[in-house]
Amino acid sequence: MQKFKVALIGNPNCGKSSLFNQLTGLRQKVGNFHGVTVDKKSGVANLTKDIQVNFIDFPGTYSFYPTSLDERIVVGTFARPDALSDNWEKGQQYDAILYVADITQLEKHLLLFSQIRNLGFPMVLALNMTDVAQEESMIVKPDILKKKFGIPVVEVSGRTGEGIDGLKYALENVLLEKSKVSNNTLTYQFSEEEKKIAHTIQVEFGLESEYQAWLWVQHHEWLPFLTAAQRITIKSIVTEKFDLLKSQVRETMQRYDRFGPIVGQALKKDTSASDTWSDKVDRVVTHWLMGPIIFFGLMILIFQAIFSWAGLPMDLIDAGFGALTEGVSSALPESMFRDLLTDGIIAGLGGVLIFIPQIAILFFLISILEESGYMARAVYLFDNSMRRFGLNGRSIVALVSGGACAIPAIMSTRTISNWKERLITIMVTPLISCSARLPVYAVLVGFVVAADQYWGWFNMQGLVFMGLYLLGIVAALGAGWVFKKIIKTEETSYLMLELPVYRRPLIRNVLLNVYEKTKTFVIEAGKVIFVISILLWFMASYAPGNQMQLAEQQAVSEALELKLDDTERDNLIASKKIEASYAGHLGKFIEPVIRPLGFDWKIGIALITSFAAREVFVGTMATIYSIGSEAEETSVIDRMATEINPDTGELVYNRATSLSLLIFYVFAMQCMSTLAVVKRETKSWKWAAIQFVFMTALAYLGSLLVYQVMS
Amino acid sequence: MRLSELKIGQKRIVESFEDSQMGGKLMTMGMLPGSLIELVRKASAGKTFYIKVNGYGMALRVSEASKIFLKEATVN
Incomplete structure (x- = not known):
């Protein structure tokens, strides 16, 4: 072959x-x-x-x-x-x-x-x-x-x-070189000055053609394969006073002049049809008032679709991993390796895969919008508003994708040609509430308002949810505005965007796109979450010296005293153990810092583990409150609702603490994978570090404000 | 006149570009001196233009449109 x-x-x-x-x-x-x-x-x-x-x-x-x-x-x-x-x-x-x-x-x-x-x-x-x-x-x-x-x-x-x-x-x-490629008919006719330069470069570097040499001349500043010495040589031949831009325009004009008549001979088309159905659609969709209304309507529909369609597959994945954990637990003898496998590796994998339904559905809908040509219209509609916040119309694609996951969203910014606008988009996209924040919101929202509270027609929990999403959007735009003031650039920004004719999306293209994006998420995020899960498992399972054994002994004797049954005893042991573990020590170590936000050391542990990935929060809570790691979300909520602060005798998850914690999760950069992608896309740790610091600071100040005002 | 001064529904021919870097980019996208321009509509309080270049849709900022010189579309 x-x-x-x-x-x-x-x-x-x-x-x-x-x-x-x-x-x-x-x-x-x-x-x-x-x-x-x-x-x-x-x-x-x-x-x-x-x-x-x-x-x-x-x-x-x-x-x-x-x-x-x-x-x-x-x-x-x-x-x-x-x-x-x-x-x-x-x-x-x-x-x-x-x-x-x-x-x-x-x-x-x-x-x-x-x-x-x-x-x-x-x-x-x-x-x-x-x-x-x-x-x-x-x-x-x-x-x-x-x-x-x-x-x-x-x-x-x-x-x-x-x-x-x-x-x-x-x-x-x-x-197979059966058909002859005949001589070129589309060669660029250089001006005298251009020809002299092109020829000199061609001879100097022994290049195939003058036109190739010409490309070296035009792009010698950045062509990645040129050596520093070659760049210097080219610079010495192409003097400063030579206007590269002008000759670029000359070349473009000449080329159009050459092939224009050929196209005219080869194609005959009816140009009388002026108002196509695509134009008719655009009359509504790109209308200055209707357009934005349709856009926001579409966004609400998309998020509605995600929540109603993703629930079942997510439950199935969850149940699958639960069964897998149980299977492995019963198949293997109790050992460190078994714990690593069930609590570290399987739990870590489950934490990544659970998001596939939401991400796949979001990308399915977004690629339909892209394939049909709608996204270009959204860019047209919002370019000007985005620019006020240091962004570009094209940023809208990243911000919308950020609602599923910041990783593919950040990767989509490559179409933004202006570096400053692209950078700001990358910096603020993680402030948009992604699907990983949802389980955290779902657990905590019940502590802020009761499920049956209504404000007029609206369910209060629904309103709080919406408020959290809006807060994320406002924070992203606000941060963009600040970055716009700080980052200086000489580079010009352009819109100049083609608005292609609407086309019916091809299902094959859409599905392949979804497959590819989801795969990227699983691999990029998976790698990091996997490693961190193992690290966290270690931190939660081990303690300095013999503190683990001491904690266990203490729990066993306490259990005897209180006449607890086996499950209760095991849960108490788990709870004492995590308190004694490295994670527990770290939680207590940071407690003084997070106390003003209304958090205790237990929440501290959850915050630390959440820096790997936010969704770890629920699992960590389950472990800390000793209800077993296979606990349902509802049992975690039930247990948290009765948690009492030993010093004050009051409920820990009162409205102030819960809202403060919610605000923290809205703002904080708690995703290692995103930081890794930001580093890759900006080619330096600098911007990843800045992003981490500013988002964490925002989270801290936001929570501080909320807690101090409310308590 | 400049493209930024065009009224909705008006058609003109591109004469030249004020900024050759931007002009170069527009030319690669199919807008050349001699191309037929029609202003279809505006968004964001007139800050963004939806135009047709030889019948194909394109979005421009008003700042970009102000660097494009147009002339009367008389003879074809």
Whole structure:
């Protein structure tokens, strides 16, 4: 079997992912592009039974003149002198390029095409969305394009799968060098000055073509493969007074002038249809007043859907892990290893997997909004309001995703080209209440207001819930506003966003997206939560010296005295043990600090364990209050409701303490996995540390204020 | 006139860009001197523009629109 590697390239909204999914189906994986944290999707497809192709899906890109990190990948890859040769790190080179263009907007999709074509790579041009072209009764003559561009041109539909076989055949011919790639017809005609520079660079570094040398000139500041010495050489040849920007505009204009008439010959379309159904939808959806109302309505629907659909699968996962713990406990003899397995590893895994239903549902709905083209409208509607808070319209996608989980939300900020706006989005997104805060809210809200309290028509608990979510949103925007004042930048911020025609979302694309995002969450968050769970298990199970044995002896004698039954005795032992453990010591150690917030050392333990992941709170409470770790949420609540402060004789979970604790969970950065992702995305621990400090400070001050005012 | 001065429903032709960095980016997205522009509607109290460039939708800030010079769309 022969194996090849093909790059899949095209403009944003060209339908590239549909085509990629159509070609590769489930045989996909996600990695990183060399040296940068931009997702690289790759997938395998068989062209014939002897030819296997690994497709690499590049981020949607407009041209060789990138404006965001994502867009840099294409030119960063193909300006390499060895992009197609075997010398570049084994297995990295590409054998051909499959360029995807939306046939309904062919002209503007050909700019990047003509630039890549200029480098002389083996290529196939796929004219995508033929289904739409047929609907709009366009007349397409691919032969003209084939002749003018000197490469195979295929009509295809990523949605219906029409033309896929023809595409595979064309690709096979290019890969086996059966079809001739004729001489370039889309070479850029340099100005005299440009030519001199390009030629000098080409000779200096022994490059394939003048155009490749030209890309080095244009991007010598950042191209990742250039050495410092090469950069200096280029700088000495390209003098300061040479206007790179101007020649970039010159190149773009010239290219459009060249392929514009060709497109005119090859395509005939009816331009009289002015008001499409997409325009009609937009008249309502992007209306200045109706638009925001529809957006918030959609958000409420989404969160409603998450809560009503995720309940059952979450209960099933919970029950499954409960059964697993019990099974392991009874199958293995009592030992340290068994405890590690049940209380550390299985509990840790369960803590991650329980969130899959909520996250999957949220991403399912968000990808429907993205696929249909709605998200671009939300960006249009909210760009201006977001900007006041140091954010970008594109931040809305991250903020909405943050309602499920901050990890994928932070990863979605890569489309924001302005570094300051992207950074602020990353910094404030974790303030949006994610699904991990829910179980904590659910336990504590009952201590603030009773379940049957109503305020007019509204259930008070529901209102408190909503208040907590709103508080998170307000905090995120407020923090953004502060960061905007603090962080200085010279970089200009742009909106300039395409508003693509609405399309019916393809269920295959949506499901693959959900699968991929959920997998990322499980792996990224899972790694950290797993390790921390084991660490916490250790801290809760071990104590300095022989304090564990002493605590156990004390509990046993107390139990005898009080004539407790076996379960009660075991629970008392567990409770005494955790008090004596390292975790208990740590809880008592921080007690003076958290006392002003209304927290005792037991809550202190829960706060510490929650720094791994918030949802650990309920389990920790169960252990501390000695009701066994398999306890239901309701039994934890019942036990907490009767907890009395030994010093004052009052209930511990009174309204002030409970609300203070809720506020703490709204603000605090209690998620190691998010910090790890922030470090990865900002490329330094600095911002992760700042985020940790500011959120914790906000939590502390917020709780302090609430408790001091209320008690 | 500048794109920022365009009224809703009006159509004009792009003449030039004031800021060539922004112009470069717009050109890669298909807005070139000679492109037909129509202002479809505005959002955020006139701060964000929904325009059509040769019939394709695009969102712009008013600050971006003010750097795009337009001319009368007379002959085709």
